[in-house]
Amino acid sequence: MGAAVIDGKAFADTLRGKVGAAVAAFREQTGRAPGLAVVLVGEDPASQVYVRSKHKATVAAGMESFEHRLPATAAQDALIALVERLNADEAVDGILVQLPLPRHMDEKAVIAAIDPAKDVDGFHVINSGKLAVGEEALVPCTPLGCLMLLKDRLGDLSGLEAVVIGRSNIVGKPMAQLLLQESCTVTIAHSRTRDLSSVVRRGDIVVAAVGRPEMVKGDWLKPGATVIDVGINRVPGEEGKSRLVGDVDYAGAAAVAGAITPVPGGVGPMTIAVLLRNTLVAASRRAGLGAPEGL
Ligand SMILES: NC(=O)C1=CN([C@@H]2O[C@H](COP(=O)(O)OP(=O)(O)OC[C@H]3O[C@@H](n4cnc5c(N)ncnc54)[C@H](OP(=O)(O)O)[C@@H]3O)[C@@H](O)[C@H]2O)C=CC1
Numbered sequence: 001m002g003a004a005v006i007d008g009k010a011f012a013d014t015l016r017g018k019v020g021a022a023v024a025a026f027r028e029q030t031g032r033a034p035g036l037a038v039v040l041v042g043e044d045p046a047s048q049v050y051v052r053s054k055h056k057a058t059v060a061a062g063m064e065s066f067e068h069r070l071p072a073t074a075a076q077d078a079l080i081a082l083v084e085r086l087n088a089d090e091a092v093d094g095i096l097v098q099l100p101l102p103r104h105m106d107e108k109a110v111i112a113a114i115d116p117a118k119d120v121d122g123f124h125v126i127n128s129g130k131l132a133v134g135e136e137a138l139v140p141c142t143p144l145g146c147l148m149l150l151k152d153r154l155g156d157l158s159g160l161e162a163v164v165i166g167r168s169n170i171v172g173k174p175m176a177q178l179l180l181q182e183s184c185t186v187t188i189a190h191s192r193t194r195d196l197s198s199v200v201r202r203g204d205i206v207v208a209a210v211g212r213p214e215m216v217k218g219d220w221l222k223p224g225a226t227v228i229d230v231g232i233n234r235v236p237g238e239e240g241k242s243r244l245v246g247d248v249d250y251a252g253a254a255a256v257a258g259a260i261t262p263v264p265g266g267v268g269p270m271t272i273a274v275l276l277r278n279t280l281v282a283a284s285r286r287a288g289l290g291a292p293e294g295l
């Protein structure tokens with residue numbers, strides 16, 4: 001009874017502190033601050049909230065933040081032209097185009113336009129390819145943040161059974177690649193998986209990245225499993241307000257799991273901390289300084 005709560009918020013705060021110290025060293029060495037450009041197309045309220053919190057975190061870490069906004073009606077060519085300007089801008093080390101994009105735009109084409117060396121989301125095929133073959137890459141923030149929490153909790157992951165639910169290019173697939181690199185035995189489940197609860201029960205580690213509120217139930221889990229809940233779902237709460245829940249039924253899972261991330265306060269804050277880390281890594285490589293240590 002009573003899983004340990006994995007405090008992603010606290011881990012993320014510590015990581016942000018380390019990034020801040022490394023940024024100060026970078027500024028000493030290069031005479032400039034690492035720069036992150038965030039591009040927001042349209043006025044989606046949730047996206048606006050994320051972009052604002054990324055901006056605040058970037059400035060707090062001592063980095064330069066460049067925000068670019070385009071109307072929802074902007075042409076895809078205009079967005080790609082902006083990305084190309086940012087590619088050429090020496091003050092910009094990282095480029096993040098907030099997803100989802102308006103329906104008339106092709107996300108693949110936009111991501112392909114980003115210089116892979118500045119692709120701090122790790123979404124460009126050059127970076128996903130490098131991750132798949134084990135070369136030094138910029139790794140997607142959310143799965144890398146999940147891996148950091150898992151290693152902090154469990155130490156060596158070698159030989160553990162890991163079940164990743166979800167196969168998106170931005171969470172599920174890179175998560176599976178990272179766990180494979182740590183020598184887990186990895187299963188990827190998705191909407192066509194038969195008998196999902198039995199598959200999930202194999203997992204010493206379960207990562208849920210589905211986008212379905214509270215879908216994963218406590219009685220699906222192997223007792224003692226470590227559960228990472230990536231889901232961010234806004235559902236109706238009390239008094240007409242909304243509340244955030246994950247893809248895991250937290251109360252049910254906490255009774256069976258060994259450890260579990262809460263929502264909010266779990267994976268979400270890690271995503272932003274790793275974005276800052278990736279921006280510093282990109283800046284250090286571009287400045288010819290090599291990878292910063294301990295991050
Ligand atoms: N905390 C954070 O920082 C972040 C959180 N998120 C959250 O993580 C969740 C997943 O995001 P993302 O990967 O982008 O989502 P996608 O919608 O791109 O992918 C969802 C995946 O879940 C699978 N799936 C859907 N329904 C089921 C089901 N009933 N049973 C099993 N598998 C199912 C889909 O399968 P199929 O491929 O067969 O369709 C798909 O692979 C969302 O809640 C999102 O908000 C995302 C990014 C960052």
Ligand SMILES: Nc1nc(=O)c2c([nH]1)NC[C@@H]1CN(c3ccc(C(=O)N[C@@H](CCC(=O)O)C(=O)O)cc3)C=[N+]21
Nearest residue numbers: 050096097098099100121232264265266268269271272
């Ligand atoms: N190019 C791109 N890169 C992204 O990384 C990206 C994106 N597009 N589009 C949207 C998703 C989602 N995402 C989150 C970031 C932080 C929290 C986060 O900090 N969540 C807080 C709660 C925030 C709240 O209260 O709303 C928490 O879980 O504690 C959540 C989700 C990044 N994404």
